[in-house]
Amino acid sequence: NAGVTQTPKFQVLKTGQSMTLQCAQDMNHEYMSWYRQDPGMGLRLIHYSVGAGITDQGEVPNGYNVSRSTTEDFPLRLLLAAPSQTSVYFCASGWTANSPLHFGNGTRLTVT
Amino acid sequence: AQTVTQSQPEMSVQEAETVTLSCTYDTSESDYYLFWYKQPPSRQMILVIRQEAYKQQNATENRFSVNFQKAAKSFSLKISDSQLGDAAMYFCALGGAGGTSYGKLTFGQGTILTVHP
Numbered sequence: 001n002a003g004v005t006q007t008p009k010f011q012v013l014k015t016g017q018s019m020t021l022q023c024a025q026d027m028n029h030e031y032m033s034w035y036r037q038d039p040g041m042g043l044r045l046i047h048y049s050v051g052a053g054i055t056d057q058g059e060v061p062n063g064y065n066v067s068r069s070t071t072e073d074f075p076l077r078l079l080l081a082a083p084s085q086t087s088v089y090f091c092a093s094g095w096t097a098n099s100p101l102h103f104g105n106g107t108r109l110t111v112t
Numbered sequence: 113a114q115t116v117t118q119s120q121p122e123m124s125v126q127e128a129e130t131v132t133l134s135c136t137y138d139t140s141e142s143d144y145y146l147f148w149y150k151q152p153p154s155r156q157m158i159l160v161i162r163q164e165a166y167k168q169q170n171a172t173e174n175r176f177s178v179n180f181q182k183a184a185k186s187f188s189l190k191i192s193d194s195q196l197g198d199a200a201m202y203f204c205a206l207g208g209a210g211g212t213s214y215g216k217l218t219f220g221q222g223t224i225l226t227v228h229p
Binding site for chain 1: 116117121147154155156157158162203205207216217218219220221222
């Protein structure tokens with residue numbers, strides 16, 4: 001049972017490039033979400049999904065797109081990377097009243 | 113909007129001693145959950161303890177316990193018999209209890225805990 005798997009672990013982009021952060025879970029969770037972690041600011045919600053085909057914006061959605069075509073996968077797309085998107089990104093899945101939120105191990109993204 | 117505030121950027125404790133990390137929050141929801149997560153240098157997010165707001169009894173998990181004061185909107189974490197492995201960043205988080213609140217957590221800024229041998 002792998003839990004929540006994020007790839008890649010590290011990535012360096014140049015301003016204006018695009019990329020997709022991958023997230024997959026094998027726990028059949030309906031709920032998946034993306035957070036970014038910046039120094040002194042904790043984790044902030046970017047986008048979330050309550051099931052396949054359903055997504056919505058979180059606190060800091062600008063510059064990011066998501067889609068949820070399957071229960072297992074929830075990719076995060078950066079269309080035009082900017083230095084302000086330098087951060088550590090976490091994918092998480094869960095969560096019901098009886099289970100905690102499961103986090104992936106994070107992706108450290110640097111935009112130069 | 114929900115907010116979570118951790119007013120202690122850094123804390124330190126001697127091994128085997130007790131330390132308390134503070135957290136205050138604000139929400140308009142009547143039912144919600146509160147969490148403490150631990151993040152060691154490996155970056156992994158590890159759930160330490162969870163409190164359901166409708167339960168008056170404070171949650172405990174081995175050496176970890178909380179002091180949940182609902183009226184004051186306070187949720188502190190007490191670590192007893194501190195161990196070197198407790199050294200990490202600790203995040204307080206608030207989550208809704210129903211519908212699309214699931215999976216949407218609001219985090220505090222974090223407290224770095226140092227444990228001295």
